[in-house]
Amino acid sequence: MVPVVELNNGVSMPRLGLGVYKIPDEEVTEAVLTAFEAGYRGVDTATLYGNERGVGTAVAKSGLPRRDVFVATKLWNTDHGRDAALRAFDRSLTELGLDYVDLYLIHWPVPRQDRYVETWRALTELVSDGRVRAVGVSNFQIEHLRRLIDETGVIPAVNQIELHPWLQQPQLRAFHDEHGIVTQAWRPLGNGGERLRRSEVIRTVAHKHGKTPAQVVLRWHLEMGHTAIPKSANPQRIAENIDIFDIEFDEQDIAGFATLESGERLGPHPDDS
Template sequence: MSSKVPPIILNNGVEMPQLGFGVWQVPDDEAQRAVATALESGYRSIDTAAVYGNEEGTGRAVAASGVPREDIFVTTKLWNSGHGYDKALRAFDASLAKLGLDYVDLYLIHWPTPARDLYVDTYKALEKLYADGRVRAIGVSNFETEHLRRLIDETPVVPAVDQIELHPHLQQHAAREYHAEHGIATEAWSPLGSGKGLLEVPAIVAIAQKHGRSPAQIVLRWHLQLGNVVIPKSVTPSRIKENIEVFDFTLDIEDLAAISALNEDRRTGPDPATFNAG
């Protein structure tokens, strides 16, 4: 099945699908089936990470899909224990071997872990991988403005992507503005919030009824219209298919305003300023 997902153009000219498939918390033995379903449903971007423990299953699904490798955008991430120049290079080799791929489309530092104070050296290792053609783009995840500013000041390659927690209860206005100013794509993890709470908010439910869509489709459409890259995760085939059916309707100004009013600056995940685990 061909993809209906439009691309965004990263700051180095590489095209990345605006909607992809995330495999956080998906066990390795389930990842192959879930990714296969996603690829069959038209997804062409798959987001995994070393710490997820499912790079092998993800890679098997990519290999078995019948979709040409160049048509699939694969992201993986360096875990916190791999910070430091040499350790980062070794961690990338391990991820690439588990994925069974010759290259990765996007490689991200998963967290800045500021207490280690190694993210600049770590990023320089990613620049080396990029220069060597082993990754098509490099970026970061969970980096705050202060972390990004330091990278931009001390290294030559501006991150292509910053993947951050972002949903209607945590809209990240300042981060998105900084990203836009510096040509960094904003990618939303946990785009539907955590649990069912967000999808039961009356304003979201009312907009869903108005458009004849599910609440999840409304939130994903909101992300897309903001310009975010988004990676919803599911292991349920019907939801995997539903989450990509968001390109044939548009939210109007009133819808967008109602969702904008839901911001509470409320995280469901760790605070990047203090998270140093691993």
């Protein structure tokens, strides 16, 4: 079983879940069912991904009790503001075909619109209604988090951010730790492929533990206290990415990963969202 982390309102969330960005709706059901068979219980989707329907179909088809599955989705940038946010949530719930969502996130702060505080208040209403178990944000910088906390008094359960060995975000993670916000890594593999293969440090750690580069990177996230949502639609990789709980790092391994930080962002900067 995948270990869980307790969120700031007592809800348990799997520390590793399946990310489904860019998996087409018609393929996502199969990918999520494969992940459930491999032992995953968490799925991360978003309105933007256009595959909430397929994710919901997988939950329904899986035969798993609803309470054993953790479904997260996100509110898109064009849906900021109280009324738009509540309508967007209704649409997501309908697409997913669920009675409730486990985690609902504001996808980006979109500071140009300056409506994220109002949007955040709407999300907290959804928790009171019992239609969402926990609410959080994504791509929020320290100043955005501070405003939410100062103006509403409600601390996000999760901040899902771009995080991988090449972008380790130490200040933001320290802020999360100080406030009991769970750090969730998006693009946890740095997009996989070449970047993983060409790192000497990662290859060395992988070889030492008899694991693949992807596996040791995902283990590194857990060691650092992050949760992660690697994406794959490939059954072999889906299974590979969850087979990481027997790895035990030593200080040398952790020190090796620390040298990889380069401040390189692979996605957009939150201030430009």
